[in-house]
Amino acid sequence: MSAGISSAPMQVSGSKPPSVPHVDIDPFAIDFFDDLYPAQEALREAGSVVYLDKWNVYGVARYAQVHAVLNDPQTFCSSRGVGLSDFKKEKPWRPPSLILEADPPAHTRTRAVLSKVLSPAVMKQIRDRFAAAAEAKVDELLRRRHIDAIADLAEAYPLSVFPDAMGLQQEGREHLLAYAGVVFNAFGPPNELRQTAIERSAPHQAYVAEQCQRKNLTPGGFGACIHAFSDSGEIRPDEAPLLVRSLLSAGLDTTVNGLGAAVYCLARFPDEMARLRANPSLARNAFEEAVRFESPVQTFFRTTTREVEIGGHMIGEGEKVLMFLGAANRDPRRWDEPDRYDITRKTSGHVGFGSGIHMCVGQLVARLEGEVVLAALARRGVAIEIDGPVKRRYNNTLRGLESLPITIKPA
Amino acid sequence: MTSIIFIHPDGRNVCIEANGAESAMLAATSHGIDGILAECGGNAMCATCHVYVDEAWLDRLSPMGSEEDALLDGAAAERLPNSRLSCQIQLTPELDGLVLRLPDRQV
Ligand code: HEM
Ligand code: FES
Numbered sequence: 001m002s003a004g005i006s007s008a009p010m011q012v013s014g015s016k017p018p019s020v021p022h023v024d025i026d027p028f029a030i031d032f033f034d035d036l037y038p039a040q041e042a043l044r045e046a047g048s049v050v051y052l053d054k055w056n057v058y059g060v061a062r063y064a065q066v067h068a069v070l071n072d073p074q075t076f077c078s079s080r081g082v083g084l085s086d087f088k089k090e091k092p093w094r095p096p097s098l099i100l101e102a103d104p105p106a107h108t109r110t111r112a113v114l115s116k117v118l119s120p121a122v123m124k125q126i127r128d129r130f131a132a133a134a135e136a137k138v139d140e141l142l143r144r145r146h147i148d149a150i151a152d153l154a155e156a157y158p159l160s161v162f163p164d165a166m167g168l169q170q171e172g173r174e175h176l177l178a179y180a181g182v183v184f185n186a187f188g189p190p191n192e193l194r195q196t197a198i199e200r201s202a203p204h205q206a207y208v209a210e211q212c213q214r215k216n217l218t219p220g221g222f223g224a225c226i227h228a229f230s231d232s233g234e235i236r237p238d239e240a241p242l243l244v245r246s247l248l249s250a251g252l253d254t255t256v257n258g259l260g261a262a263v264y265c266l267a268r269f270p271d272e273m274a275r276l277r278a279n280p281s282l283a284r285n286a287f288e289e290a291v292r293f294e295s296p297v298q299t300f301f302r303t304t305t306r307e308v309e310i311g312g313h314m315i316g317e318g319e320k321v322l323m324f325l326g327a328a329n330r331d332p333r334r335w336d337e338p339d340r341y342d343i344t345r346k347t348s349g350h351v352g353f354g355s356g357i358h359m360c361v362g363q364l365v366a367r368l369e370g371e372v373v374l375a376a377l378a379r380r381g382v383a384i385e386i387d388g389p390v391k392r393r394y395n396n397t398l399r400g401l402e403s404l405p406i407t408i409k410p411a
Numbered sequence: 412m413t414s415i416i417f418i419h420p421d422g423r424n425v426c427i428e429a430n431g432a433e434s435a436m437l438a439a440t441s442h443g444i445d446g447i448l449a450e451c452g453g454n455a456m457c458a459t460c461h462v463y464v465d466e467a468w469l470d471r472l473s474p475m476g477s478e479e480d481a482l483l484d485g486a487a488a489e490r491l492p493n494s495r496l497s498c499q500i501q502l503t504p505e506l507d508g509l510v511l512r513l514p515d516r517q518v
Binding site for chain 1: 454
């Protein structure tokens, strides 16, 4: 991969202001995923805004601009899709999300409902159950000793709590991760990852559509709670299934990659694992710092609703802007020693969960899962060692591993 | 400049000088006040920036919105009549001398 950057005044197509640095990095290519950090640095250093020739979109990779774009939803809208595809020009691959791919005022209404379903008060109710499951899982893994931290922990733990918390039936749950994989690949460009994922998506889509129906959701779960808001008129009955779908799309694979990131960090930085063992109350921040450090959700797009200036460059209406959340979370302009995993870092302000009106509505669930798993590891006095080849999993939006073989034992 | 006094649960007082245009949460975190976590970065989503506003100041703050009200029900420490989310307290020169007490925990 070339990290070449040019100001390229000759090859600029018509309306593009020549001053925006053109970059010939493909941020959705396998070699980009394999060697991420030099390329992210090149994107950040090229300018406050860049033009990605490969996909004809603008990109922002510095913290200040990523934060600014996230917090100006009037100018940088979501209703034209938060992937590369512009819903104004192309039919979306599935009916758009009523929250992620919506703008105010429509977004405000659906967002209020999901905020209530996943509020701090609700977290208090599910906390003990989630914590007990984490303790049991860590005990089981300590007995087994040689495990794959992805399949046996990062996937197994969320799968043991989240589908139940949603109120899903037992059958067919194997579709959940596969469906989420499609959703997050589909935000990317029409590359092989996206095309293959969508081609194979029909059975997963059918499963999810069915599970979103009220009759299939156990009372008391998040899913049934969403439907209950259609009784009080805050949403229409036909909107409820699509809001359930949002949690099924975004609530599982993200935490799998968040937990995977945290274990991968603690395995690579044993001094930080030692600090965590010494002080298990650092578990929550150790997870948060892993979300900053690895940024399991790497990118999202916005579309400009008007001509707008970013860092001194004019950008026209109807342009896609790619926000590099992961690059912003390692921008040295914002973070001291950004490439250091530090479980006592003041992480407030990182954009791993986004920022502004679309900031992750499930962030409290994610933090709860991360906290209880890391606290269980810390309280059992666990040491983690990588004991086999680490394999990366490729997805256009999610960053994480396919396999992380570890030995887990008392320190 | 707006000075704010934070009182820790152990009675320790810390006075900081805010530049005046930010939220009380941002002023606290940028001055290293430990008792404010602010996990959501000020987006009114986490309730980990909970403070108890000194009674003398309570009426001088702008009223709380319904989101803040709902979030406070889920705060880790006990909710009291003077509970607020510090990310929703916009500092103004009139708030010079504001006194905020920190709860014993945020999660
Ligand atoms: C470590 C785990 C997670 C990460 C890194 C993450 C990341 C994100 C990010 C970056 C956004 C912003 C999207 C945008 O600005 O366009 C977002 C939104 C969202 N997330 Fe998460 N998320 C996680 C876990 C969860 C969980 C557990 C749920 C559900 C229970 C969830 C549900 C959602 C939903 C529904 C939205 C759309 C919110 C809106 O548009 O207002 N996420 N997430
Ligand atoms: S910082 Fe999260 S609610 Fe105030």
